[in-house]
Amino acid sequence: MSDWLPSLITKTPTEGYDLAVKLARVAIKLTQPDAAVRDRLRPEYADDVAALIAVSQVVATHFATVAAANDYWRDAT
Amino acid sequence: MSDWLPSLITKTPTEGYDLAVKLARVAIKLTQPDAAVRDRLRPEYADDVAALIAVSQVVATHFATVAAANDYWRDAT
Amino acid sequence: MSDWLPSLITKTPTEGYDLAVKLARVAIKLTQPDAAVRDRLRPEYADDVAALIAVSQVVATHFATVAAANDYWRDAT
Amino acid sequence: MSDWLPSLITKTPTEGYDLAVKLARVAIKLTQPDAAVRDRLRPEYADDVAALIAVSQVVATHFATVAAANDYWRDAT
Amino acid sequence: MSDWLPSLITKTPTEGYDLAVKLARVAIKLTQPDAAVRDRLRPEYADDVAALIAVSQVVATHFATVAAANDYWRDAT
Amino acid sequence: MSDWLPSLITKTPTEGYDLAVKLARVAIKLTQPDAAVRDRLRPEYADDVAALIAVSQVVATHFATVAAANDYWRDAT
Numbered sequence: 001m002s003d004w005l006p007s008l009i010t011k012t013p014t015e016g017y018d019l020a021v022k023l024a025r026v027a028i029k030l031t032q033p034d035a036a037v038r039d040r041l042r043p044e045y046a047d048d049v050a051a052l053i054a055v056s057q058v059v060a061t062h063f064a065t066v067a068a069a070n071d072y073w074r075d076a077t
Numbered sequence: 078m079s080d081w082l083p084s085l086i087t088k089t090p091t092e093g094y095d096l097a098v099k100l101a102r103v104a105i106k107l108t109q110p111d112a113a114v115r116d117r118l119r120p121e122y123a124d125d126v127a128a129l130i131a132v133s134q135v136v137a138t139h140f141a142t143v144a145a146a147n148d149y150w151r152d153a154t
Numbered sequence: 155m156s157d158w159l160p161s162l163i164t165k166t167p168t169e170g171y172d173l174a175v176k177l178a179r180v181a182i183k184l185t186q187p188d189a190a191v192r193d194r195l196r197p198e199y200a201d202d203v204a205a206l207i208a209v210s211q212v213v214a215t216h217f218a219t220v221a222a223a224n225d226y227w228r229d230a231t
Numbered sequence: 232m233s234d235w236l237p238s239l240i241t242k243t244p245t246e247g248y249d250l251a252v253k254l255a256r257v258a259i260k261l262t263q264p265d266a267a268v269r270d271r272l273r274p275e276y277a278d279d280v281a282a283l284i285a286v287s288q289v290v291a292t293h294f295a296t297v298a299a300a301n302d303y304w305r306d307a308t
Numbered sequence: 309m310s311d312w313l314p315s316l317i318t319k320t321p322t323e324g325y326d327l328a329v330k331l332a333r334v335a336i337k338l339t340q341p342d343a344a345v346r347d348r349l350r351p352e353y354a355d356d357v358a359a360l361i362a363v364s365q366v367v368a369t370h371f372a373t374v375a376a377a378n379d380y381w382r383d384a385t
Numbered sequence: 386m387s388d389w390l391p392s393l394i395t396k397t398p399t400e401g402y403d404l405a406v407k408l409a410r411v412a413i414k415l416t417q418p419d420a421a422v423r424d425r426l427r428p429e430y431a432d433d434v435a436a437l438i439a440v441s442q443v444v445a446t447h448f449a450t451v452a453a454a455n456d457y458w459r460d461a462t
Contacts, residue, residue, distance in 0.1 A: 005321040008380050013082040017100070021107055023325070023371065027364035030329055032354045045357040046109045049122040053131040054361040056104035060138035061368035063100065069380035072085050072146035090159040094177070098184055123186045126199040130208040133181035137215035140177065149162050149223035167236040171254070175261055200263045203276040207285040210258035214292035217254065226239050226300035244390040248408070252415055277417045280430040284439040287412035291446035294408065303393050303454035313398040316457050331402070331448065335441035338406055340431045353434040362438040369445035377457035 008069035016070055020062035024055060085146035093147055097139035101132060162223035170224055174216035178209060239300035247301055251293035255286060316377035324378055328370035332363060393454035401455055405447035409440060 004026065010016040032038055045051035067073070081103065087093040109115055122128035144150070158180065164170040186192055199205035221227070235257065241247040263269055276282035298304070312334065318324040340346055353359035375381070389411065395401040417423055430436035452458070 003320065003322050005325055008321055008375065009382070012080065013085055014080050017082055017103065021104065024364055024368065026325065027329065027367040028360045031360055031363050034354075037355060041355070041357050041360070045361070046111075047114060047118070048357065049118050049125065049128050050131065051357050051361060052105045052108055052118070053122070053128060053135060054358065054365070055108050056101055056135045057131070057138065058361060058364045058368050059104040060101065060135050060142075061365065061372065064138065064142045065368075065372045065375050065380075067085065067142050067146060069375060069382070072142075074086070074146070089157065090162055091157045094159055094180065098181065123188075124191060124195070126195050126202065126205050127208065129182045129185055129195070130199070130205060130212060132185050133178055133212045134208070134215065136181040137178065137212050137219075141215065141219045144162065144219050144223060149219075151163070151223070166234065167239055168234050171236055171257065175258065200265075201268060201272070203272050203279065203282050204285065206259045206262055206272070207276070207282060207289060209262050210255055210289045211285070211292065213258040214255065214289050214296075218292065218296045221239065221296050221300060226296075228240070228300070243388065244393055245388050248390055248411065252412065277419075278422065278426070280426050280433065280436050281439065283413045283416055283426070284430070284436060284443060286416050287409055287443045288439070288446065290412040291409065291443050291450075295446065295450045298393065298450050298454060303450075305394070305454070311397065311399050313402055316398055316452065317459070332441055332445065334402065335406065335444040336437045339437055339440050342431075345432060349432070349434050349437070353438070356434065359434050359438060362435065362442070366438060366441045366445050369442065369449065373445075373449045373452050373457075377452060377459070 008066055010066065010070060013067070013073050016066040016073070017059075017063055020059045020066050023062040023066070024058040085143055087143065087147060090144070090150050093143040093150070094136075094140055097136045097143050100139040100143070101135040162220055164220065164224060167221070167227050170220040170227070171213075171217055174213045174220050177216040177220070178212040181212075239297055241297065241301060244298070244304050247297040247304070248290075248294055251290045251297050254293040254297070255289040316374055318374065318378060321375070321381050324374040324381070325367075325371055328367045328374050331370040331374070332366040335366075393451055395451065395455060398452070398458050401451040401458070402444075402448055405444045405451050408447040408451070409443040412443075
């Protein structure tokens with residue numbers, strides 16, 4: 001993968017959240033590089049309550065990092 | 078989804094907590110965009126002890142971020 | 155629910171811990187608002203080792219936030 | 232329970248770790264106040280790999296808080 | 309293992325993420341030092357949704373550390 | 386156990402990581418003090434993908450603490 005993460009800085013909190021989602025997904029790609037397998041697994045976890053919540057937990061952890069990087073977008077308030 | 082997260086700043090800790098709950102739910106929406114599936118899954122996890130606690134964990138992680146963003150609402154004390 | 159969280163500031167670490175327990179429970183209430191269902195689930199998780207430890211994890215995450223908000227009660231030492 | 236947590240400040244990192252273990256256990260006590268039930272559950276989780284690791288995770292989260300409260304015991308180094 | 313972690317400083321966020329992935333993997337190597345066993349386990353978790361998300365969670369935790377170490381690569385922005 | 390944790394300060398990031406592994410293991414020892422039981426459990430979790438990842442998560446949490454204590458070893462860079 002090329003330089004997919006040029007910066008943690010985003011213009012808005014919403015974009016920061018989207019970046020957190022991306023950060024959560026890339027680790028899965030790196031661990032399971034086969035796109036066909038990931039496509040097969042996707043419906044499985046999209047219907048699985050525990051998996052959905054676990055994904056949300058990973059996003060929360062990354063969002064904490066992105067929010068800190070952006071000083072919580074306080075200047076934009 | 079439009080700009081659903083204009084700011085992490087809230088007036089009170091209670092509103093900050095509500096925002097943390099929202100932050101936890103959005104990741105689930107983004108991973109399972111089909112509202113009908115989410116509606117079907119909802120009673121499943123609302124009755125599942127492990128799922129309820131896991132949701133509470135995600136909320137806790139986001140609340141840490143929101144609380145830091147608001148400098149723990151110390152000025153409001 | 156009314157303004158149940160007026161402040162993260164507590165007089166002592168013990169009270170801060172109690173607040174962390176409360177913060178952990180509220181997310182469960184918000185996800186499962188039916189008190190009768192929660193009462194039915196309660197004995198289930200109070201006897202379940204994994205659930206008890208998971209609750210303790212949520213409390214730990216909130217306690218980190220409350221402790222930071224109170225500057226670790228250093229002045230009280 | 233009386234004022235069981237007078238301070239997060241400890242003299243050494245080792246004592247800080249012990250405090251983290253205590254902080255992890257109290258949440259379990261508060262969720263399952265019946266000592267007889269806890270005694271019955273104890274051998275169950277002491278033999279359960281997943282439970283042991285989960286307890287260690289809770290301790291790690293509390294240790295982060297205690298270490299920060301003590302400024303990582305840098306002055307003692 | 310020799311000095312495999314000379315620094316937490318990386319030039320870019322992308323390299324920081326790669327380092328987080330490495331940090332997540334080393335703990336598994338240290339706990340299961342037998343490469344043959346790890347090779348046997350690898351396909352198992354690469355096909356397991358829960359395991360993939362759990363790996364992503366570990367990466368997220370390490371990425372928070374690496375990002376803080378690099379002051380979120382703010383100077384590079 | 387005697388004073389097994391004299392300091393969180395380490396000379397290098399690699400040593401800091403080793404300390405994080407140690408911190409993760411001690412909680413397991415304190416919860417299951419019987420070495421014979423731990424020896425019996427060890428092969429069980431060394432072959433269990435979920436357990437290996439969970440151990441890695443605990444190490445990640447402790448590594449965050451140790452890295453912060455050492456100011457991310459920035460001076461050594």
